[in-house]
Amino acid sequence: MNTRRIPTASIAARWNPSDQAVDLVIDGRAVIDIVDPQKQCGVSPFARRFVHSSARGWLAEYRGVSDDRDERLLEGELEIAVCRACGDLDCGNLAVYVAMDANTVIWRQPHWAGDDEDDDEDDDEPGPDDPESLMPQVGVFDRAEYEAALADVERFINRPGWRRETPEAASWLDRLRNRFTSVWDK
Numbered sequence: 699m700n701t702r703r704i705p706t707a708s709i710a711a712r713w714n715p716s717d718q719a720v721d722l723v724i725d726g727r728a729v730i731d732i733v734d735p736q737k738q739c740g741v742s743p744f745a746r747r748f749v750h751s752s753a754r755g756w757l758a759e760y761r762g763v764s765d766d767r768d769e770r771l772l773e774g775e776l777e778i779a780v781c782r783a784c785g786d787l788d789c790g791n792l793a794v795y796v797a798m799d800a801n802t803v804i805w806r807q808p809h810w811a812g813d814d815e816d817d818d819e820d821d822d823e824p825g826p827d828d829p830e831s832l833m834p835q836v837g838v839f840d841r842a843e844y845e846a847a848l849a850d851v852e853r854f855i856n857r858p859g860w861r862r863e864t865p866e867a868a869s870w871l872d873r874l875r876n877r878f879t880s881v882w883d884k
Contacts, residue, residue, distance in 0.1 A: 706802070709839045711850035719745035720854040722778075722847060724837060733779050733792055733808070733829035740779035740792060740829065744851055746860055748785050753855045760848055762798050770812045777811050779829065787811050792829045794837075803844040808833035 707725050714721045714728065719742040721728035734740035741747075743756040758764035759776055770787050771777075776796040781789030793811035797804045808830045 706838045706840050706843075707834075709844055709847045711847045711854065713854060714742070717741050717745060718747065720851045722851070729778050729833075733833050735832070739782060739790070741782045741785075743777055743780045743785060744855060745780075745785070750855065750860050752785060753860070757848060757851055757855070760796075760851075761845075762796070772812070775811060776805070778805075778808075778833070792833070794833070798841065801841050803839045803841055805837040805839075807835060 708723075710723045711720050712723055712728070713719075714730075717730070717737075719730075721730055721742045721744075723729070724732065728742075730737075730740055730742050744753050755764060755766060756777065759767060768787055771793070772795075774795045774797065775793045777787070777791045777793045779792040780786075781791060783789070785791070791811040792808060794805040794808050797806070810830070
């Protein structure tokens, strides 16, 4: 048995007023600042612009307890940066593979969500500014600290004023308006 201790990274949650989102912070840097320093395409999945149920769904996935995962996601895949406009997987969300045990949570191999990790067909190496390259290849977190950060995320998204649910019967224009209202109000 290997008794060597793997160094862990710190993880916490904080409110990001410019993105109106709850960011996960690894070793003092927000994940979104690590993978998208120019703020061109990504945002935390815990952004106010997304309806409350979407943020809660992503939170359940981070906890590894989601029954309602997007079927396009691979087993163990966790979205860490999503499209700023809509959060939809088809827009190119950045993901990691996650593994959890009683004491640790491991994020590994940053990649574009939905890509098959065994698919080596004509894969180009990511460039130096590609989010896949900017995120560390492996992140190991203390499970208790990880759960505490997710509890903080939950407190933020349960505060009054988070996006209300849009009724399923709402027209596509009403759903679109609801999705972008918080962006336009900035």
